Amino acid sequence: MSMREVKVxxxxxxxxxxxxxxxxxxxxxxxxxxxSTIGAAFMSKTVKYNTQTVKFQMWDxxxxxxxxxxxxxxxxxxxxxIVVYDITSFNTYNVVKDWVRDVRDTCDTEDFILIIVGNxxxxxxxxxxxxxxxxxxxxxxxxxxxxxxxxxxKNVFEIFEKIAENLPSENPMLHHKRDTINIRPPIKEKKKxxxxxx
Amino acid sequence: xxxVSSDELPKNFDVIVYGTGLTESIIAxxxxxxxxxxxxxxxxxxxxxECASLMYREFIEFLKATPRTPQTQDNNVQSTxxxxxxxxxxxxxxxxxxxxxxxxxxFVEQSSPLLPEVTPVTTNVTPNITSTDCANNYSLATDTDTxxxxxxxxxxxxxxxxxxxxxxxxxxxxxxxxxxxxxxSTQESTQPTQKDNKSSLQESQxxLQxSQSxLQESQSxLQESQxxLQESQxxLQxxQxxLQxxQxxLQxSQSILQxSQSxLQESQxxLQxTQSTLxxxxxxxxxxxxxxxxxxxxxxxxxxxxxVLSWTELKSQHRMFTFDLWPKLxxxxxxxxxxxxxxxxxxxxxxxxxxxxxxxxDGNLTLVPASRADVFTSKTVSVLEKRLLMRFVTFVxxxxxxxxxxxxxxxxxxxxxxxHMRLNAKLRALIKSSIAQVEDxxxxxxxxxxxxxxxxxxxRYSNSPYLWPVYGIGELPQAFCxxxxxxxxxxxxxxxxxxxxxxxxxxxxxxxxxxxxENTTFLCKHIILGVSLVPDxxxxxxxxxxxxxxxxKLLPPNTSDINSDIGFITIxxxxxxxxxxxxxxxxELSPKSQSCPDRCYLVHITCxxxxxxxxxxxLPVVEFLFNNSTDNTDIPPAPxxxxxxxFNYNSTQAPTGNKSKLADNIHLISSPDLEPSxxxxxxxxxxxxxxxxxxxxxxxxxxDPEDIIYEPTPPEQNQIDIVESAGDSLQPTGTQxxxxxxxxxx
Numbered sequence: 001m002s003m004r005e006v007k008v009x010x011x012x013x014x015x016x017x018x019x020x021x022x023x024x025x026x027x028x029x030x031x032x033x034x035x036s037t038i039g040a041a042f043m044s045k046t047v048k049y050n051t052q053t054v055k056f057q058m059w060d061x062x063x064x065x066x067x068x069x070x071x072x073x074x075x076x077x078x079x080x081x082i083v084v085y086d087i088t089s090f091n092t093y094n095v096v097k098d099w100v101r102d103v104r105d106t107c108d109t110e111d112f113i114l115i116i117v118g119n120x121x122x123x124x125x126x127x128x129x130x131x132x133x134x135x136x137x138x139x140x141x142x143x144x145x146x147x148x149x150x151x152x153x154k155n156v157f158e159i160f161e162k163i164a165e166n167l168p169s170e171n172p173m174l175h176h177k178r179d180t181i182n183i184r185p186p187i188k189e190k191k192k193x194x195x196x197x198x
Numbered sequence: 199x200x201x202v203s204s205d206e207l208p209k210n211f212d213v214i215v216y217g218t219g220l221t222e223s224i225i226a227x228x229x230x231x232x233x234x235x236x237x238x239x240x241x242x243x244x245x246x247x248e249c250a251s252l253m254y255r256e257f258i259e260f261l262k263a264t265p266r267t268p269q270t271q272d273n274n275v276q277s278t279x280x281x282x283x284x285x286x287x288x289x290x291x292x293x294x295x296x297x298x299x300x301x302x303x304x305f306v307e308q309s310s311p312l313l314p315e316v317t318p319v320t321t322n323v324t325p326n327i328t329s330t331d332c333a334n335n336y337s338l339a340t341d342t343d344t345x346x347x348x349x350x351x352x353x354x355x356x357x358x359x360x361x362x363x364x365x366x367x368x369x370x371x372x373x374x375x376x377x378x379x380x381x382x383s384t385q386e387s388t389q390p391t392q393k394d395n396k397s398s399l400q401e402s403q404x405x406l407q408x409s410q411s412x413l414q415e416s417q418s419x420l421q422e423s424q425x426x427l428q429e430s431q432x433x434l435q436x437x438q439x440x441l442q443x444x445q446x447x448l449q450x451s452q453s454i455l456q457x458s459q460s461x462l463q464e465s466q467x468x469l470q471x472t473q474s475t476l477x478x479x480x481x482x483x484x485x486x487x488x489x490x491x492x493x494x495x496x497x498x499x500x501x502x503x504x505x506v507l508s509w510t511e512l513k514s515q516h517r518m519f520t521f522d523l524w525p526k527l528x529x530x531x532x533x534x535x536x537x538x539x540x541x542x543x544x545x546x547x548x549x550x551x552x553x554x555x556x557x558x559x560d561g562n563l564t565l566v567p568a569s570r571a572d573v574f575t576s577k578t579v580s581v582l583e584k585r586l587l588m589r590f591v592t593f594v595x596x597x598x599x600x601x602x603x604x605x606x607x608x609x610x611x612x613x614x615x616x617x618h619m620r621l622n623a624k625l626r627a628l629i630k631s632s633i634a635q636v637e638d639x640x641x642x643x644x645x646x647x648x649x650x651x652x653x654x655x656x657x658r659y660s661n662s663p664y665l666w667p668v669y670g671i672g673e674l675p676q677a678f679c680x681x682x683x684x685x686x687x688x689x690x691x692x693x694x695x696x697x698x699x700x701x702x703x704x705x706x707x708x709x710x711x712x713x714x715x716e717n718t719t720f721l722c723k724h725i726i727l728g729v730s731l732v733p734d735x736x737x738x739x740x741x742x743x744x745x746x747x748x749x750x751k752l753l754p755p756n757t758s759d760i761n762s763d764i765g766f767i768t769i770x771x772x773x774x775x776x777x778x779x780x781x782x783x784x785x786e787l788s789p790k791s792q793s794c795p796d797r798c799y800l801v802h803i804t805c806x807x808x809x810x811x812x813x814x815x816x817l818p819v820v821e822f823l824f825n826n827s828t829d830n831t832d833i834p835p836a837p838x839x840x841x842x843x844x845f846n847y848n849s850t851q852a853p854t855g856n857k858s859k860l861a862d863n864i865h866l867i868s869s870p871d872l873e874p875s876x877x878x879x880x881x882x883x884x885x886x887x888x889x890x891x892x893x894x895x896x897x898x899x900x901x902d903p904e905d906i907i908y909e910p911t912p913p914e915q916n917q918i919d920i921v922e923s924a925g926d927s928l929q930p931t932g933t934q935x936x937x938x939x940x941x942x943x944x
Contacts, residue, residue: 062683067207069689071245073546073676076669179763179790180548180668181659183539 003046003053006167007077008160010058011099012084013092014066017119020150021084022058025160030151049164056160075106080113080163085134087118087147088126093134100141111168114143115159122149208688209720211237213890214712216290216695216727219247220671221867223678224883225726227543228897229890230685237720238679238687241694244672245679247728248297248847248869249524251672251793257521261298261845288698288709288860291733297869300811301845515795520670521745522793523847524870525785525802527552527766528665529651530658534876535665538677541897546677548668550791551660554762556754557631558773559624563754563823566632569661583625590619590629594649604646612636612645631770635874637781638771648874666764666785669792698725700861707861724890729852729866734859738848741872742812744803744820750837751799752786752823763790767823774818779808782819783872799837804872813844856886865889 010018024030026045046055059078064070075081083099085092096116103114116138118129131147138145144162148155215226218240226238242260244250252260528535528549538544555566559578567576570591573584593600607615612634616626630636633652634645655663667673683689694715701710711721729736752767753760765786772778782805787793794800809815824839849869858864865886871878887896 062680063686064680064683064689067688067690067693068243069679069683069691071676071679073245073669073673073680076673179550181551181665183535183544183547183549183659183665 003055004167005055005057006079006163007057007059008163009075009078009081009103010060010084011065011081011103013086013095014063016084016086016089016092017150018082018084019060021082021117021119021148021156021159022060024150024153024156025056026058028153030153047160047164049161052164052167054164054167056163070102072106075103078107079111079167080115081107082115082117082159083143084117084119085129086120087129088120088123090128093118093129097137100143113163113166114141115162116141116143116145117159118145118147119150121147121154122151207718208235208237209718211235211688211720211722213237213724213726214239214720214722216240216712216725217247217731217867218242218245218675218679218691219728219867220249220675220678220870221879221883222247222726222728223675223682224537224879224897225867225886226682226687227541227678227685228883228887230682230687231541231897232887232891232894233685234891236682236687237722238682238689239693239695239714240691243692245691246523246672246675248730248849249671249675251520251522251670253517254519254521255517257523258303260523261301261843284702285710286700286702286707286860287713288700288864289733290695290697290727290731297730297848297850299846299848300813301843302811302813303843304839304841518792518795519747519800520672520793521800522670522672522802524671524872525804526671526870526872526876527785527874528667529663529875530655530660530665531651532655532876534880537880537897538674540899541681542900543677543681543897546680547673549659549665550668550763551662552664552666552764552766552785553660553662554751554760554765554786555632555662555664556752556765556767557628558769559627561773563752563767564628565754565757565760566628568663569656572661579625579628583622586619586621587625587628590621590625591653593619594646594653597646597650604642607642610642611638612640612642613638615642615646627770631768631781635768635781635783651875664764664766666787666791695727698864700864709861709864724863724865726865726867726886728850728869730848730850730869732858732866736853737851738869739851739871740807741847741849742803742805742807742809742815742844743847744801744812744816744842744844746801746803746820746824746839746843747794747841748799748801748824748837748839749797750835751788752784752801752837762786763788769819769822774822777809778805778815778818780806782816784819784823798840801837807846811844812846816844852882856882856889 010022012018020030022043026043043060044055044057046053048054059074061070061074064074081099081103083096083103085096087093100114100116103112116134118131118134121127131145134145134147137143144166146155146159146162148159150156212235213226213229215222215229215236215238218226218238222238223245226236229236240247242250244252244256244260250260538547555568556563557566558564564578565576567573567578567587570588573579573587573591576584579587597604604615607618612630613626616629621629629649630638630640630645634640634649635652636645636648652663659665679687679689695712696715697713698709699711699713699719700707702708709722709725711719712725713719751762752765765784767784767786769778769782769784771781774782782803784804785802787800787802789796789798791800803816803819805815807815820839820842824837849871851871852866852868853859856865856867858866867886868878868882884896887894
C-alpha cells in the first residue's frame with residue numbers, strides 16, 4: 001500500500017480558526033485560548049482512505065498572512081488549499097475571494113483541490129454569511145464548500161476526506177522530488193524511533 | 199486581502215529588520231528564535247531583496263523600478279524642525295537604479311521556439327518565408343494584459359516585427375487562409391487572448407518608434423543574427439508539426455485568427471504536456487486533428503531529434519520561469535549548510551545536486567571529473583594525468599599534514615604551487631577554473647582553501663560538490679523568514695521606511711525609531727538594514743549578469759546526453775580573448791530545478807565586470823556557447839537562445855563591524871556577493887546577532903527535538919495495525935504533531 005504525502009495550505013483572514021481546524025483534525029481537540037499561531041507551523045496526520053494511506057501536512061501561515069507577508073514558499077508543492085472564513089463575519093467571507101485569487105495564481109494546476117470552509121457553525125444564531133451565497137461562489141470557482149465547527153468537531157474530518165477523495169491518481173509532487181537531495185540532520189534515524197512510539 | 203489596520207499594529211519592537219535579503223532574514227530568524235521581538239519589513243512585495251527569485255513579470259518590473267521615493271533632500275541627514283534639537287532624521291534611499299544598471303533585453307531571433315503572442319500560422323504553407331519572419335516577436339511576457347509598464351520589455355521584439363512585417367505581411371498572411379480550410383469552432387479561451395495581444399502589440403508600436411536608439415540597436419542585432427537564422431532554416435522545416443513552426447502575422451482579420459486556432463488544435467497532440475487551458479477542448483477536437491494533421495504537415499514530416507518548444511506551452515507556462523537575481527551555488531560543506539541543517543531551516547527547503555560540471559580546455563567544453571570515481575572513468579584526462587590529479591586531490595584533502603610544504607607558497611601565485619605539484623598545463627587549467635575557482639593571479643593559500651572546500655564537498659550529499667535549492671536561491675531567505683515568523687516575528691511586505699530618527703543623549707547617538715511612508719512610527723532598540731539603502735557612498739563590487747532561456751542543455755562535444763538537472767560551467771579568464779578579464783561562471787537550470795518550464799533551460803551567466811555594460815562583458819560567451827550551427831553530427835547541436843537579458847549588479851559592501859557611523863545601533867548589511875562561498879553572509883549574520891544578543895547561541899537546534907519529525911514516514915505496518923476498518927471513510931490512524939517549535943519563554 002502506498003503512502004502519499006499531501007501538503008495542505010490553510011488560508012484565510014486572521015482569527016477565522018485556521019489553526020483550530022488543524023488542531024481539531026490532528027489532535028481532535030480544541031484549545032479555546034489559542035490566540036495566534038505561534039509555535040506550530042505545520043502539523044501532520046496520517047489517515048487511511050480506501051486503499052491509500054495519506055499523510056496530510058498542514059501548513060499554517062505562522063501569522064505571515066496578517067500584513068501581506070505570505071511567501072510563495074507557503075504554496076510550493078501544495079495539493080490542496082483550505083480557505084477558511086467565519087460564518088458570523090461577512091468581512092472574512094469577502095476576503096476569501098482574494099485568497100482564492102492568490103491560490104489560483106500560484107497553484108494553477110488542474111489537480112489542485114480548493115476547499116472553502118465556513119467555520120464556527122456552532123454559533124449558528126450569529127450567522128452572517130448565508131450558505132447559499134457561499135455555495136454559489138464555490139460552484140463558480142470549482143471549489144468544494146464545507147461548513148464546520150472546529151469547536152464541536154462537526155464536519156472537520158469530512159474536509160480532509162474530501163481532499164483524500166479528490167487526490168489525483170499520481171502525486172504531482174513526485175515529479176521533482178524523485179531527484180532531490182535530502183539534507184537533514186544525521187540524527188534522523190533516532191528521531192524516527194521517537195515517532196514510532198506514538 | 200483585508201489586513202489588520204495599522205492602528206492595531208504593535209509599534210514597539212526590540213529590533214526592526216528592513217529588507218528580506220538572505221543575511222537580513224538569517225538575522226531575523228536567529229533573533230526571533232532567541233525570543234527577541236522583531237518587525238521584519240521589505241519595501242518590495244516579495245521576499246528576498248537582492249537574493250530574490252522572481253517570476254518573469256515581477257523580475258522585469260523589479261529591474262525597471264523607478265526610485266520610489268525620490269530624494270529631494272540634498273542632505274540625507276536633517277535636523278528636525280519641530281522636535282528637540284538633538285534629534286536627526288536619516289533619510290534612506292530606495293533607488294534601485296544604483297544596484298541594477300545597463301539592462302538590455304533581447305528576444306533573440308530563432309527559427310524554433312518561444313513563439314509570439316500574435317497569431318501563429320503553420321509553416322509549411324509558406325515554404326518561401328525567411329526565418330526572420332517567424333522570429334518576429336518573441337516575448338516571454340505572454341500575459342494577456344500587457345500593461346504599460348511592460349511595453350518596454352516587448353519593445354524590441356515588436357521592432358523586429360515592424361521591420362519585417364511591412365515586407366512580408368501581404369504575401370504571407372493570405373497563404374494560411376487559403377490553405378487551411380478548417381472548422382472554426384474553436385477554443386474560446388484562446389481567442390480573446392490573441393486579440394488582446396494583438397491590440398497591445400499595436401498599441402505599443404508607436405512607443406517603440408519613439409526610441410530611435412533602441413530601434414537602431416535592435417536592427418543591428420537583427421542583421422547580426424541573419425546568418426544564424428538562415429542556417430537554422432532547415433531546422434525549422436525539419437521541425438515537428440507544431441505551432442512553433444508557425445508564422446506570426448499582424449493582420450487583424452478574423453479569418454486568420456480562426457485559422458490559427460485550428461492550428462492550435464492540430465498542434466495539441468504533439469505537445470508533451472498538454473495545457474490545462476486547452477485540455478477541455480481536446481477530446482472534441484481530436485477527430486478533426488487527426489484528419490488535419492497528415493494533410494497539412496506532409497512536407498515537414500522528417501522526425502526531429504530535438505523537439506522545439508511550442509508557443510502554446512510557453513504562453514501558459516511563462517509563470518513557471520523563475521529568475522534568480524543572485525544565482526550562487528552552495529558548497530555541500532559550506533558552514534552555511536551546517537547552519538541550515540542544525541537550525542532545521544532545511545525542512546522548508548529541497549535541494550538538487552549540480553551534477554554536470556564543465557570547463558573550457560583548449561577551446562572546447564570539457565566535462566570536469568568531480569568525484570574520485572569520475573577521475574578514474576574520465577576520458578578527459580590521460581592515465582598519467584589521472585595519477586597527478588589524484589595526487590593533488592589527496593594532497594588537498596590532507597592539507598593539514600602538508601603545512602610546511604604549503605607555507606613556502608603562501609602569498610605566492612597558485613600557478614607556482616601547481617608547477618611544484620608537477621601538474622601539466624591541462625590539469626592546471628582544470629584545477630584553477632573548476633576546482634579552485636580562482637583567477638590567474640590568485641594566491642596559493644586562497645586557492646588551496648577553496649580546492650579543499652570543493653573536494654570535501656564531493657560525496658557529502660551527492661557526487662557533486664554543489665547544491666542548488668529547488669525553485670531558486672530565493673527560497674533561502676523565505677525559509678528563514680518562515681522560521682522567524684514561526685517564532686513570533688511580525689512580517690510586512692510593501693512597507694517602506696522613509697527615515698530613521700536618531701536621538702543624541704549624553705553624546706551617544708541612537709536610532710530610536712523609524713518612520714514609514716504612511717507616517718507610522720515604529721520604535722526600536724536596533725535597526726538592521728541593507729547597506730545599499732543607506733545614502734552614504736560605500737564600496738561596491740560590480741558584476742555582469744545575463745539570464746538566458748535556451749532550448750537545449752550545453753554538452754561538450756562527443757558527449758552523449760548526460761542526466762543533468764543543473765550544470766555549472768566555468769569559462770576561465772582570457773578564454774574568449776584578451777578582454778575577458780575574469781572567469782565567467784554559468785549555472786544552467788533544467789526544468790527539474792522548477793525554474794523553467796519543460797523542454798526549456800534557464801542559464802545564469804555571471805562575471806566580475808570589466809567592460810562598460812554587462813552585455814559587452816558577456817555577449818562573447820553567449821556567442822561562443824550558443825547558436826552555433828554545425829554540419830558535424832558528432833557534435834551535439836548548440837543550444838539556441840530564445841530570450842536573453844543582461845544587466846550589471848552592484849553589490850555594496852558594508853563597513854567593518856556592520857555599524858553605521860551615525861549610531862551604533864544601526865547595523866548595516868552587505869549586499870550579497872557572488873564569491874564562491876556563503877561564509878561572508880554567515881559571518882555577518884552571526885556578527886550582528888552577537889552584537890544584539892551577546893553570549894547567546896546563534897540559531898540553536900529547535901527546542902524540543904522529541905516533537906520534530908524529520909522523516910515523515912512512520913512504518914506502514916504501524917498504520918495498518920491501527921486501522922480497524924478500511925471503508926470509504928477517513929480513518930484516523932494515529933496523530934503526530936509536527937510542532938516545529940515551541941514558544942520560547944524568555
